[in-house]
Amino acid sequence: MKPEDRFVEKLRALLPPAEGILLGPGDDAALLEWHEPGLVATTDLLVEAVDFLPGEDPQRLGRRAIAVNLSDLAAMGAAPAYFLLAIGFPAERGEELPLAVARGAIERGREFGAHLVGGDLSAAPQILISIAAWGRPAPSPLTRSGARVGDAVFVSGHPGEAAAGLRLARTMEAFSGTERGASPRFPEISSEHQTRLLAAYRDPLPRVALGRALAERVIATAAIDVSDGLGVDAGRLARASGVRILIEEDRLPLSRPLISFSEMEELKPADLAVSGGDDYELLFTASADGAARLEERPEALDVVVTRIGRVVPGEGAVLVHRGGEREIGDLGHDHLEGPR
Amino acid sequence: MKPEDRFVEKLRALLPPAEGILLGPGDDAALLEWHEPGLVATTDLLVEAVDFLPGEDPQRLGRRAIAVNLSDLAAMGAAPAYFLLAIGFPAERGEELPLAVARGAIERGREFGAHLVGGDLSAAPQILISIAAWGRPAPSPLTRSGARVGDAVFVSGHPGEAAAGLRLARTMEAFSGTERGASPRFPEISSEHQTRLLAAYRDPLPRVALGRALAERVIATAAIDVSDGLGVDAGRLARASGVRILIEEDRLPLSRPLISFSEMEELKPADLAVSGGDDYELLFTASADGAARLEERPEALDVVVTRIGRVVPGEGAVLVHRGGEREIGDLGHDHLEGPR
Numbered sequence: 266m267k268p269e270d271r272f273v274e275k276l277r278a279l280l281p282p283a284e285g286i287l288l289g290p291g292d293d294a295a296l297l298e299w300h301e302p303g304l305v306a307t308t309d310l311l312v313e314a315v316d317f318l319p320g321e322d323p324q325r326l327g328r329r330a331i332a333v334n335l336s337d338l339a340a341m342g343a344a345p346a347y348f349l350l351a352i353g354f355p356a357e358r359g360e361e362l363p364l365a366v367a368r369g370a371i372e373r374g375r376e377f378g379a380h381l382v383g384g385d386l387s388a389a390p391q392i393l394i395s396i397a398a399w400g401r402p403a404p405s406p407l408t409r410s411g412a413r414v415g416d417a418v419f420v421s422g423h424p425g426e427a428a429a430g431l432r433l434a435r436t437m438e439a440f441s442g443t444e445r446g447a448s449p450r451f452p453e454i455s456s457e458h459q460t461r462l463l464a465a466y467r468d469p470l471p472r473v474a475l476g477r478a479l480a481e482r483v484i485a486t487a488a489i490d491v492s493d494g495l496g497v498d499a500g501r502l503a504r505a506s507g508v509r510i511l512i513e514e515d516r517l518p519l520s521r522p523l524i525s526f527s528e529m530e531e532l533k534p535a536d537l538a539v540s541g542g543d544d545y546e547l548l549f550t551a552s553a554d555g556a557a558r559l560e561e562r563p564e565a566l567d568v569v570v571t572r573i574g575r576v577v578p579g580e581g582a583v584l585v586h587r588g589g590e591r592e593i594g595d596l597g598h599d600h601l602e603g604p605r
Numbered sequence: 606m607k608p609e610d611r612f613v614e615k616l617r618a619l620l621p622p623a624e625g626i627l628l629g630p631g632d633d634a635a636l637l638e639w640h641e642p643g644l645v646a647t648t649d650l651l652v653e654a655v656d657f658l659p660g661e662d663p664q665r666l667g668r669r670a671i672a673v674n675l676s677d678l679a680a681m682g683a684a685p686a687y688f689l690l691a692i693g694f695p696a697e698r699g700e701e702l703p704l705a706v707a708r709g710a711i712e713r714g715r716e717f718g719a720h721l722v723g724g725d726l727s728a729a730p731q732i733l734i735s736i737a738a739w740g741r742p743a744p745s746p747l748t749r750s751g752a753r754v755g756d757a758v759f760v761s762g763h764p765g766e767a768a769a770g771l772r773l774a775r776t777m778e779a780f781s782g783t784e785r786g787a788s789p790r791f792p793e794i795s796s797e798h799q800t801r802l803l804a805a806y807r808d809p810l811p812r813v814a815l816g817r818a819l820a821e822r823v824i825a826t827a828a829i830d831v832s833d834g835l836g837v838d839a840g841r842l843a844r845a846s847g848v849r850i851l852i853e854e855d856r857l858p859l860s861r862p863l864i865s866f867s868e869m870e871e872l873k874p875a876d877l878a879v880s881g882g883d884d885y886e887l888l889f890t891a892s893a894d895g896a897a898r899l900e901e902r903p904e905a906l907d908v909v910v911t912r913i914g915r916v917v918p919g920e921g922a923v924l925v926h927r928g929g930e931r932e933i934g935d936l937g938h939d940h941l942e943g944p945r
Contacts, residue, residue, distance in 0.1 A: 271700070276707055276724075281715065286687075286722055295722035297687060300641050306722060308737055310691035312729045347626075347637060349737050351650035360611070367616055375621065382626055382635035382646060384616075389652045390730065397648055397689050397737030 270501065292409050292505070293340035293490055296402060305406065306399040307337035313391040318431075318438055323362050325467055326394060327369025333492070334398040335377050335471035336545040340490035342403035342480025345379035345473060349397045353389030366394060374398075377473045403480030407549070412487040412506035416550040418574035419559070421472050421566075423465070423520040424495045425534060428541025430466030432530065433459060453529040458522035469545040474567040479549055484559045488549035494542040494597020499582035502548060503594065509579030510550075512539075512593070514586035518571040539584055540596035550576055610841065632748050632845070633680035633830055634739075645746065646739040647677035653731040658771075658778055663702050665807055666734060667709025673832070674738040675717050675811035676885040680830035682743035682820025685719035685813060689737045693729030706734060714738075717813045743820030747889070749845035751827040756890040758850055758914035759899070761812050761906075763805070763860040764835045765874060768881025770806030772870065773799060793869040798862035809885040814907040819889055824899045828889035834882040834937020839922035842888060843934065849919030850890075852879070852933070854926035858911040879924055880936035890916055 273291050280289060287303070288296035294307035311330050313319055331348060338345050350370055352363040363386055371381050379398055387393075433451070451459060472490070479485040489502045495512070503510045519534045527534040546568075551559060556572070563570065574585075582594040613631050620629060627643070628636035634647035651670050653659055671688060678685050690710055692703040703726055711721050719738055727733075773791070791799060812830075819825035829842045835852070843850045859874045867874040886908075891899060896912070903910065914925075922934040 275700075275704055276721075279704075279708055279711055280721060281711075286720060290721070290723050295687070295689070297722060299639065299644070299686075302640065304639070304644075304687075306687070306689060306737075308689040308691045308723065308735070309725050310693055310727045310733065310735055312693050312727050312733070314730075315693075315728045346639075347635070347646070349635070349646060349648040351648050351735050353650055353652050353655075353733070360615075364615055364619070368619055371619055371621075380626060381616075381620060381630070382637060383630050383648065385649050387650045387652050388655045389733075390654075393650065393652070393693070393729075393733060393735075395648070395650055395691050395733075395735035397646075399646075 288408060293337040294343065296341065296406055303402045304399055305338055305341050305343035305402045306397065307334055308395065308397040309333045309337070311394045313393070318434055320438060321467070323365035324369035326392070327366035328373040328468055330394040330396050331370040331374045331379065331398070332469050332471045332545060334396045335374070335379060335473055336469070336490040336492065338398060338400045339471050339473045339476030340407060340488050340547055342407040342476045343400040344477060345377050345398060345400040347382045347399055348374055348379050350381055350384040351395040352384065353387045353393030355390060356388050370396065377471060403477065405480060405483065407476065407480050407485055407488040409487055409489050409502045409505035412502060412508050412550040412576050413552065414508055414576055414578050416486050416552055416576040417556050417572050418510055418512065418548070418550055418576060419570050420491070420495065420518065420546055420548050420573050421475055421568045421570050422544065422546040423518050423523060424491055424544045424546055425523045425538030425541045426462050426465035426520055427469060427543035428537045429523055429526040430462035430464070431543060433462055433526070434466060451529060454522070454525045458525050461522045462526060466543055469543070471545060472547045472568060475547055478566055482558055484555040485549040485551050486555065488547055491544040491546045491548050492542065494540045495544070495548065496539045496582060496593030497595060497597030498548055500594025503580060503582050509577045510574060510582040511577055512574035512582065512584050514584055516571065516573045518569065539593050542598040628748060633677040634683065636681065636742060636746055643742045644739055645678055645681050645683035645742045646737065647674055648735065648737040649673045649677070651734045653733070658774055660778060661807070663705035664709035666732070667706035668713040668808055670734040670736050671710040671714045671719065671738070672809050672811045672885060674736045675714070675719060675813055676809070676830040676832065678738060678740045679811050679813045679816030680747060680828050680887055682747040682816045683740040684817060685717050685738060685740040687722045687739055688714055688719050690721055690724040691735040692724070693727045693733035695730060696728050710736065717811060743817065745820060745823065747816065747820050747825055747828040749827055749829050749842045752842060752846035752848050752890040752916050753826055753892065754848055754916055754918050756826050756892055756916040757896050757912050758852065758888070758890050758916060759910050760831065760835065760858065760886055760888050760913050761815055761908045761910050762884065762886040763858050763863060764831055764884045764886055765863045765878030765881045766802050766805035766860055767809060767883035768877045769863055769866040770802040770804070771883060773802055773866070774806060791869060794862070794865045798865050801862045802866060806883055809883070811885060812887045812908055815887055818906055822898055824895040825889040825891050826895065828887055831884040831886045831888050832882065834880045835884070835888065836879045836922060836933030837935060837937030838888055840934025843920060843922050848916045850914060850922040851917055852914035852922065852924050854924055856911065856913045858909065879933050882938040
């Protein structure tokens with residue numbers, strides 16, 4: 266268990282029972298009674314040099330900050346509605362900075378039905394972006410706790426690309442200010458692949474349509490968004506459901522850009538896919554019936570979905586490979602461990 | 606107009622119209638259609654060394670952070686319901702720190718009907734606390750824009766005490782580590798007065814009961830919470846309502862502790878009351894009818910309320926004193942101007 270998860274457990278012990286809270290801290294978002302149809306709410310705090318690299322474009326940071334929150338709503342199958350945006354920044358960087366952050370968040374949020382309704386500003390030594398977002402729950406919301414033995418395990422998109430993008434961005438940051446300029450080329454990887462990896466990190470797409478389809482078409486038994494790494498988030502879903510999750514290395518949807526990057530860096534692409542983090546893909550489980558419904562209209566999900574494993578009795582998350590298996594439930598990022 | 610207000614104006618220009626947003630950025634909280642009975646939402650970000658002194662007790666910080674948000678809901682006449690809590694902190698300060706912050710926020714929130722439902726943690730170079738809170742609107746919500754010429758102007762509690770408390774706390778911080786220890790005594794002020802001033806700064810009481818009464822008993826025509834200073838917040842209310850606010854210096858509710866402190870520091874207590882900030886009192890306007898209803902059951906408001914001025918045609922906020930009058934609409938703290 267990661268320190269952040271221990272924190273949530275201790276926090277839950279502090280909370281008195283309160284009417285109307287269907288699901289409090291510990292899932293992707295809170296689920297609340299609020300007359301009809303209820304309320305799904307979440308928050309994420311992004312800190313410069315911890316959760317994103319210094320010098321990133323402020324408007325893109327705003328897009329990313331709202332996307333990270335929408336990803337939590339997506340993991341509940343909720344329809345985004347509104348958000349609040351608080352920004353801290355050094356006054357000497359000028360008032361255009363928070364406005365650019367807001368512009369990015371407003372634009373990206375609107376694409377997914379989320380509207381800015383308020384916020385706060387504070388001076389700060391570095392850029393801080395805190396968003397709280399809420400939406401309307403699905404008739405049967407997705408939680409982390411519904412996975413059952415025998416379910417299949419799926420993931421959307423291509424986990425690991427964002428981690429590769431972060432490493433590319435870091436290298437570019439290290440080179441910026443030198444003669445090579447801010448956009449060094451890596452001859453080993455096509456510029457198309459570089460662009461895709463950087464976009465996966467800097468401008469993730471929240472899987473809102475997928476989440477809603479998984480809930481409304483009763484496809485998934487449980488879901489979580491992969492923010493800290495496929496391994497650690499699979500471990501969280503397994504723990505909440507009281508099951509063990511097996512992920513088969515051979516089934517991981519490793520993309521060509523990820524493989525090119527891994528070859529250049531002499532890394533294993535599966536390691537990046539399992540422990541990279543920042544993917545904002547959905548990891549979910551489905552019964553045989555649900556999996557059949559998933560295959561009926563895969564194009565309606567707006568993103569490729571890959572079956573990567575299964576749910577078995579026991580606990581934890583493991584990666585099964587030709588040489589055996591290894592625990593991956595602690596592989597990933599913890600928000601208390603500082604910069605990635 | 607303060608830089609923060611200019612920011613809000615620019616931000617509003619960015620926002621496309623969206624259904625269901627009855628009141629977006631620019632008031633104390635957002636007011637949203639959300640089936641019955643709607644939703645009132647607000648957020649505040651507190652940054653160590655900007656919005657609070659380094660070394661403050663974490664549990665008390667949590668109490669203060671939720672109180673600041675509840676004060677925004679109070680200014681709308683809303684009934685608090687839920688909140689989300691995001692905390693950034695240096696990992697080396699230990700996991701007990703965010704738990705203490707959460708404990709303080711949970712306890713203080715519960716007193717006013719607000720329950721913690723989720724949150725986020727991040728590593729950060731300093732303590733950051735971001736809360737988003739929401740509640741149920743009053744049948745006729747209070748806004749900043751309803752003041753009319755001829756209304757009387759009221760304020761709750763004793764503005765200026767928090768600013769005096771902040772100055773005391775700063776002096777104590779400067780002395781900490783010396784032989785005088787963390788609690789130096791100021792012989793010029795009784796320890797009871799010192800305690801009261803420090804509490805006004807560190808542990809403000811949100812005026813939730815007052816706000817609800819002002820809305821439900823249709824007492825107030827407009828309201829704002831005094832977070833940045835009576836002057837600047839009166840200026841905001843005047844601007845939103847399209848009126849001018851006159852505050853009479855002789856009517857300001859200057860408390861004995863504030864006067865003792867001001868004498869010691871050779872300050873004018875009225876200056877602290879007008880430009881101090883951090884009061885979290887309610888400034889509101891009322892018609893003659895509303896003022897009469899206010900006087901019917903003053904004890905039900907849970908706090909002393911003082912008539913301090915009136916609404917006249919024009920713009921801005923002015924303090925009227927024996928020697929004349931002066932503009933006070935820009936007197937106070939701006940969140941973009943760094944530490945107080």
